[in-house]
Amino acid sequence: MHVLRxxxxxxxxxxxxxxxxxLVVVGEGVLGSEIAATARTLGVDVTMAGPQSAPMALxxxxxxxxxxxxxxRDNGIRLxxxxxxxxxxxxxxxxxxxxLATDEVLPADVVVVAxxxxxxxxxxxxxxxxxxNGVVCDSRCRAADGIYAVGDVARWHHEQLGALVRLENRTNATEQAAAVAGAIVGEDECYAPVPYFWTDQFDVKIQVHGTLPAECEVDIVDGDVSARxxxxRYRTDGIVTGVLGWNMPKQSPLRRQEVVDGLAVAADRVASTT
Ligand SMILES: Cc1cc2nc3c(=O)[nH]c(=O)nc-3n(C[C@H](O)[C@H](O)[C@H](O)COP(=O)(O)OP(=O)(O)OC[C@H]3O[C@@H](n4cnc5c(N)ncnc54)[C@H](O)[C@@H]3O)c2cc1C
Known part of the structure; x- marks a missing residue:
């Protein structure tokens, strides 16, 4: 049985x-999906198991x-x-x-738990x-006077999202470290990044800027779903919360500004109601 850290x-x-x-991969999140795709590419018979209805549903x-x-499925993975x-x-x-909870047993020589x-x-x-769920910090990533948290462990108040946020990705770890370095030398700015992650699975690159709540309205603003x-673009109450690119590595970052603008509008709405 393996884990991957x-x-x-x-x-x-x-x-x-x-x-x-x-191989049975337990977990249908980003890591589980990437492990399944990589193992399948190596020629292994792969089954992915997990409670959500589809890979990376959350x-x-x-x-x-x-x-x-x-x-x-098209690449031969059993879901x-x-x-x-x-x-x-x-x-x-x-x-x-x-x-499984149904008492069914999925046979495996190797299991990865993700x-x-x-x-x-x-x-x-x-x-x-x-x-x-991490070290709770204010909008400057300050846990207490003279104490800051950065990276996967930090759960800080994202002023524009109006919520405590903890991000597990390299981009955040790097950007947050720079923000905290600034705070330590006296800058007084909130840390309010546009969350970003990407994933490569088989021949597909997915890039996500912002957040994609399940109940969002989704419209296609570039390219064509049938052409893969x-x-x-994802909107809640008319405000853009995120963009997702599927095999559009050049085009999807160009839409990031819409998320920046959406965050600013959302922050104004929060401010005007408090
Ligand atoms: C398999 C895997 C794949 C990933 N792929 C991606 C990807 O494709 N893209 C992406 O953006 N992100 C990816 N991530 C996430 C990314 O690795 C993390 O977000 C990033 O490493 C966070 O950096 P960090 O410094 O906060 O934490 P870490 O990199 O986890 O570093 C924390 C360090 O603190 C040390 N430590 C723990 N406790 C103590 C203590 N008490 N005293 C001293 N030291 C301590 C640990 O040993 C560790 O070295 C992946 C993560 C995993 C596990």
Whole structure:
């Protein structure tokens, strides 16, 4: 059974995949979907299991996650989604399968569990800092006087989104570090980035700027869904909250400004109602 956090984890997983016949990936989020696609490309028989109805449903919403489901199926991945995983089966210390809540067992030589990460804040338990799914910070990423948090562990008040936000991606870790460095030397600016991530699966590159709540209105603003090259724009109450590019690496970043403008409008609305 594998998890994937470090280079050593990746090397151990690759070594096993090179000799494995059947892989079950537990978790249908970004990491699970990328692992499944990569293993399938190596020629492994892959099943993906998880409680959501389609790959990355929580990250990209219903339309694009259904397209991802089709992409994975077309490439030979078996999707056993919409049902929870309750445990592993093993014989003589070797994993033999994954047991679902329905009691069905998915046979496997190798299992990867990619069900999310929990911030390591236990060592701060007696610090007096507020800990709640990360280190809770103000809009300057300040946890307390002279104490800041950055990266995956930081859950800070995003002024424009009007919410506590914790982002797990490299772009945020880098940009937030720069913002905190500025705060330490006396700049007084809130940290309010447009969240960004990308993922490569099979021959598809997806880029997401902003947020894509499931109940958003979605319209295609560039390209064509049937041609599998498009940019989708996501709006809530008429305000653009995010854009998603599917195999449009040059075009989708050009739409980022619409998200910046949308964040500003949303912040004005919040300010005028408080
Ligand atoms: C498999 C995988 C794939 C990913 N792919 C992407 C991707 O494609 N694009 C993307 O943008 N992001 C990706 N990410 C996320 C990205 O790696 C993280 O968002 C980024 O590394 C966060 O940086 P960080 O410095 O906050 O945390 P980390 O990189 O996790 O670094 C935290 C460090 O703190 C150390 N540490 C922990 N506790 C203590 C302590 N008490 N004292 C001292 N040190 C401590 C840890 O050992 C670690 O070295 C991926 C993550 C994983 C696991």
């Amino acid at each position: 470090s280079l050593e984890d990746a090397q151990a997983l690759r070594a096993d995949l090179l000799t494995a016949a059947r 990250q990209v919403g219903p339309m694009v996650s259904e397209m991802l489901a089709e992409l994975h 056993r989604l919409g049902v929870g995983v309750v445990g592993l089966t093993e014989v003589d210390g070797h994993v033999t399968g994954v047991r 069900i999310g990460a929990i911030p390591t804040t236990g060592w701060l338990a007696d610090s007096g800092l507020q800990l709640d 090259r498009f940019v989708a």
